[in-house]
Amino acid sequence: MASQLAIAFCTMAHVVLLGCYFYTGFIYKFEVVEKLHGHRIRAFQRAGLRPPNSFGGDLKFLTIWNLIFQTFYFFWCCVTDLVLTSGSRSPIAKKFVAFRDWFLAAVAFPIGTLVVSMFWAIWAVDRELVFPKELDEFFPPWLNHVLHTTVLPILLIEMFLVQHKLPSRKVGVMGTLFVGLSYLLWVLYLGYAMDIWVYPVLKVLSGFYFGLFLTVSAFFLLGLYIVGEKISEFCWRGYPDSDYEFTKID
Structure with missing residues (x-):
C-alpha cells in the first residue's frame, strides 16, 4: 500500500511539473519574448538603426534548450508512469523506463x-553579462528562477524520490557529450556563418585557447555527469532494486 501511494505521489508530481514547464514555456514565448522583441525593435527604429539578425530565435540560448529538455523529461516520466501503473511489464515498458533513466x-x-551553475556564477561576477537589468522589466522574478534556479533542486528531489537505474557510464557520457557538442557547433555556426555571437x-578565442576551451568544457560536462551518477547512487545505496525499474541500457 505504501509503495502504491509513493508511486501515485510521484506520478502526480510528474504531471504537475510537466504542467509547470509547459506554462513557463507559454509565458516566456507569448508574453516575455513578444514584449521584449517589440521593445527592442522600437528602440532600434528610434535610433535609426537596422534591427540585428534574429536568426535562430531563442534557440540560440542554452537556457531554452534546457527548458525543452526538462519539459520533455517530465513528459516522458508521465508516459512511463502511465505504462507502469497499467501493470505492463512488456519489453516496450522496459525500454520506456530505460530511456527515462538514460535521459x-x-x-x-x-x-x-x-x-544553473553557470548562470549564477556569471551573475555573481557581473549580472550584465548574463541577465542585464533591462530584462527585469519583462521577466517576472518567478520566471527567471524557474529557468535558472529551481531546475536543480527539482532534479535532486526527483533523484531522491524515484529509483533510477543509470546507464553504463560510456553510454551516458556519450549522450552528454553529444548534446554539448551539438550546442557548441550550433553556436559556432551562428557566429561564423551568421555573425551572431551568442557568447x-x-x-x-583561437588556436591554443580555443582548444583549451573545448577541453575544459568537455571535462566540466563529464564532471557534472559523474556528480549526477554519484548522487543517484548515494540516494539509493542499500536499497534493493524496485520492481518498477528495469535493466539499464548498456
Missing part, C-alpha cells in the same frame, strides 16, 4: 546543472 543521467541532470568570448 535523466545523460541530458536532464548535466545540462540542467550546467545552466562573444568565443569570437576572440
Whole structure:
C-alpha cells in the first residue's frame, strides 16, 4: 500500500511539473519574448538603426534548450508512469523506463546543472553579462528562477524520490557529450556563418585557447555527469532494486 501511494505521489508530481514547464514555456514565448522583441525593435527604429539578425530565435540560448529538455523529461516520466501503473511489464515498458533513466543521467541532470551553475556564477561576477537589468522589466522574478534556479533542486528531489537505474557510464557520457557538442557547433555556426555571437568570448578565442576551451568544457560536462551518477547512487545505496525499474541500457 505504501509503495502504491509513493508511486501515485510521484506520478502526480510528474504531471504537475510537466504542467509547470509547459506554462513557463507559454509565458516566456507569448508574453516575455513578444514584449521584449517589440521593445527592442522600437528602440532600434528610434535610433535609426537596422534591427540585428534574429536568426535562430531563442534557440540560440542554452537556457531554452534546457527548458525543452526538462519539459520533455517530465513528459516522458508521465508516459512511463502511465505504462507502469497499467501493470505492463512488456519489453516496450522496459525500454520506456530505460530511456527515462538514460535521459535523466545523460541530458536532464548535466545540462540542467550546467545552466544553473553557470548562470549564477556569471551573475555573481557581473549580472550584465548574463541577465542585464533591462530584462527585469519583462521577466517576472518567478520566471527567471524557474529557468535558472529551481531546475536543480527539482532534479535532486526527483533523484531522491524515484529509483533510477543509470546507464553504463560510456553510454551516458556519450549522450552528454553529444548534446554539448551539438550546442557548441550550433553556436559556432551562428557566429561564423551568421555573425551572431551568442557568447562573444568565443569570437576572440583561437588556436591554443580555443582548444583549451573545448577541453575544459568537455571535462566540466563529464564532471557534472559523474556528480549526477554519484548522487543517484548515494540516494539509493542499500536499497534493493524496485520492481518498477528495469535493466539499464548498456
